[in-house]
Amino acid sequence: MTTKRVVTGNYAAAYGALLSRIQFSAAYPITPQTFIVEHLSEFVNDGILDAEFMRTESEHSAMSAVVAAEATGVRSFTATSSQGLALMHEVLFLPSALRLPVVMPVVNRTVAAPIGIWCEYNDTMPQRDTGWMQAYVEDNQEVLDMVIQAYRIAEHKDVLLPMMLSMDAFILSHTVEPVEFPNQDDVDDFLPPYKAEHAHLWPEDPMIIGSFTPPEYIQEVRYQTDQAMHAARDVIKEVTKEFGKKFGRDYGGLVEEYRMDDAEVALVSLGTVTSTARDVVDELREEGKKVGLVKLRYFRPYPYEEIRKVAEQVSAIGFYDRSISYGSGGPNYIEGRHALYGLDIPVMNFLAGLGGRDVTVPDIRLMYEKLLEAAKEGKAMKEIIWIGTRGVEP
Amino acid sequence: MINIKDLPDEELFTPGHTACPGCGVAQAVRNLMKVLGKNTVVYLPANCLLVFSATYPLDAFKVPYLHLLFENSGVAAAGIRRALRKLGKNDVNVVALAGDGGTADIGMQALSGAAERNEDIIYVMVDNEAYMNTGIQRSGSTPFGAWTTTTPVGKKIKGKMEHKKDVMKIMMAHEVPYAATVSPAFPADMLRKFEKVKNKHGFRFLQIYTTCPTGWRAPSEKTITLARMAVETGIFPLLEYEDGVLKVNYRPKGKYTVEEYLKAQGRFKHFTPEMMEEVKHWIEMKWRWIRTIEEGQKALEQEE
Incomplete structure (x- = not known):
């Protein structure tokens, strides 16, 4: 029992x-x-x-x-x-x-x-x-x-x-x-x-x-x-x-996909932010926006194949990071870029929640808005975006 | 009590290792392994012994050993002991063989933790009074005035300006079940102490005076002579601390002078008369403390 x-x-x-x-x-x-x-x-x-x-x-x-x-x-x-x-x-x-x-x-x-x-x-x-x-x-x-x-x-x-x-x-x-x-x-x-x-x-x-x-x-x-x-x-x-x-609990393997069928854009998240992002995806889907979520379960070994497969189905992909490699980008984004080498879609990095700051529903909505915009334009206006940072335009 | 004639012929630390001629560490470890026997697991931090005993795929130890890092001997040996206990292998000796730098300096925290927790291990400090493996750099256990490559004899400053850290005293302050200093020039005392640590339980500590002809700039045939001189001059007292009582195992008889000891080694050849006096003053202080404890113990015994 x-x-x-x-x-x-x-x-x-x-x-x-x-x-x-x-x-x-x-x-x-x-x-x-x-x-x-x-x-x-x-x-x-x-x-x-x-x-x-x-x-x-x-x-x-x-x-x-x-x-x-x-x-x-x-x-x-x-x-x-x-x-x-x-x-x-x-x-x-x-x-x-x-x-x-x-x-x-x-x-x-x-x-x-x-x-x-x-x-x-x-x-x-x-x-x-x-x-x-x-x-x-x-x-x-x-x-x-x-x-x-x-x-x-x-x-x-x-x-x-x-x-x-x-x-x-x-x-x-x-x-x-x-x-x-x-x-x-x-x-x-x-x-x-x-x-x-x-x-x-x-x-x-x-x-x-x-x-x-x-x-x-x-x-x-x-x-x-x-x-x-x-x-x-x-x-x-x-x-x-x-x-x-x-x-009775199957976590999917190296990644878990959420509402990725027919998605136009994907966000690759990790940790608890994923739970909030699931809600945001549901909301946006109700608004008719084709967004999906990929939960990164393992950073080592990194799921290069899985991430690439996901990216091949969408028009823009974003990577969420809760830490930064100074002068470069978030570690998840760096690995993701490596997985996507040669693939010609907008790739974005969202830095949020550093130092333990809350990552809120509006924060994640903003990430998806940026992704949808990049998908429409065929390119990201800015690739690495700091979300919710004082004095910094996202 | 074990007699030198009773030591087994079988070598658990075999010939073929690559220690320097006259290495005090190799000699001490060879004898220690004979006493401890086959039912032993060794932990080696980074030190000369690690390099000269076993460079893959060769190996001079006939018992299992683990090497992880430099500063964790006390706790790594304790991890081995606890795991063996979990596997029901309670009769295995677990011994850490660390150098003076790995003990007095970088390994002090893990050593102190293991001593405080009374981990059931034998911790051996092979004391050659400097970081010899990396090329004779000063450690906390280097004596006053000694030349090393990081305490060179310069125009302004000549050698190490501080005295040797007393690790034996630090171990006594931890109130461990057993702590002793060992000199290979006193084989009966040495073997008795080796046997003691083998048969006791709880945290056991040995500080072995291990001459380093290379680092001390001394002839390799003087290894045992120098060890004898260090005891006879009072520089390296033979002590034993057991169940809260301190014993002096040998009282220096003045067979050698401090000057003779210092002049026998190139690392002290720049010594001035003032520096010699400083060493003598330090020896006096050291023995005053030892005598204070001894007298106090005697007075208490009489009272009781």
């Missing part, structure tokens, strides 16, 4: 770890991730989670311990935000190259300066090249479901890469929503125990992990990690489908 409970995103993340029967966790508290650590502590101290739990003195140490534990052969978990993720940066390169399938929710929060605690993607986006898979989620149900799926995908023999689950600060982490909790037997059936066959630190079967490696060998390691990231695309699609069959 499944149960429905009204919980925060942070509780959903912690409970997802519990259902995934994690064996080890190390974590350090940071707003707005704190409740994940607190809930894990409660689960452990109440005896409902049978895991080793280390309360470390920093995020750098938390990730170090998690990688060491995973290398020893147990399913490991941590969670962080913002500055914590930045402090972990050095450690993030290890589990991907050493092929250790760690899972970590990251509650997206702005990175200083100026210091802020609200939602921005300038914590996760700069981790692009660390070799972690990166998923972005829309609601608390998806948080819970994705922790379980993340382990299935990460531990797949063709993948063996770590995954971070990006979830919006406060909008998800501290907001309660009804969430359906799968029962433990079904999760056990879907996610079997972790078997550390390829990497472990056991005296009965000595193995060296992470030895000093000369140029004669490192390039092959890079190639294999890259191949694993490519292979993850098919595994993600498979696992998403299987999860849908078993639990």
Whole structure:
């Protein structure tokens, strides 16, 4: 029997770890991730989670311990935000190259300066090249479901890469929503125990992990990690489908399309803004405007094929971003442009909600208006548009 | 108690590694591994030992080891220990082998955290008193006046202007179950301490004085002599802290003078008489503190 409970995103993340029967966790508290650590502590101290739990003195140490534990052969978990993720940066390169399938929710929060605690993607986006898979989620149900799926995908023999689950600060982490909790037997059936066959630190079967490696060998390691990231695309699609069959919630794979049939323009969104954008699409459709929405679920591996396929059906496409690569554009837009190379339609970038500013219905309506205008004209008057910025004409 | 004659012939840290002749680290690790035995997992941060013991695909360790980063030895070893516990492998020794820079400087935070949490690991600081792997740069553990490539002997400033950081004292301040300093010139004391850390539980710390002929500008055959001189001059006291009690394992008998110790190494060859006096003053301060603790303990024992 499944149960429905009204919980925060942070509780959903912690409970997802519990259902995934994690064996080890190390974590350090940071707003707005704190409740994940607190809930894990409660689960452990109440005896409902049978895991080793280390309360470390920093995020750098938390990730170090998690990688060491995973290398020893147990399913490991941590969670962080913002500055914590930045402090972990050095450690993030290890589990991907050493092929250790760690899972970590990251509650997206702005990175200083100026210091802020609200939602921005300038914590996760700069981790692009660390070799972690990166998923972005829309609601608390998806948080819970994705922790379980993340382990299935990460531990797949063709993948063996770590995954971070990006979830919006406060909008998800501290907001309660009804969430359906799968029962433990079904999760056990879907996610079997972790078997550390390829990497472990056991005296009965000595193995060296992470030895000093000369140029004669490192390039092959890079190639294999890259191949694993490519292979993850098919595994993600498979696992998403299987999860849908078993639990009744199919998230579509690398992207989820919304009202894209006969759409003239498309907006590629990520995170919770997607929910608001769904409403805007419904409104505009009622007004007779042919608009559609694509929810980007994975930033790594990036769904180049899917995005290109979408773009080939429309007359203009826009990419929403909640962070910026200074002097260039939003990271989603940069990847999207890469996917669309040679395709002759207007491509636009909408920057909104940076530093945690609300992204409202009028903001998203404006994005669609700009897209419809560009579709009509055959070109965008301005390609990168800052929405709702004081003193800046959008 | 283990006797040097009882050490097994089998090498768990094998010949073929690429350490410099006379390397104190290689010698200490070889003996430590003989005592710890096969049922051991090693964590290595970035240091000389990592490079000279195992450059892929070669490897001198016959036990599993993990290397991740430079500054996380305390916590990485703890992660291994906790995971092994989860797998029911409770009898495995988990040992971190870190250098003095990786311990006294960049690794201090993770070390302090692991000590405070009383993680069930053996943490070994192989102390060669500078960043030797990167080419002899000053660390917090470099002694006063020493020449290094970042404390050169210039026209205005000659060598390191600060004294050596006392990591043993820092570990005592953490009230860990066991902490000791070790000198390879005192093999019986060394092996006893190796055996002690093997058989105890909780956080265990060893600071081993490991001569670096390359970095100290000293002849490679003087490795053990220098280690003996450091203890005899009082520069490197042999101490043991267990269950809240400090013991002095060897009382310097004055077989060597401070001048002799300093003159035996090129890194101190620019020393003036004033600098020698400064070192002597530092030794006096160090021992005054040790004696204060000893006297206090004695007084308490008598009271009880």
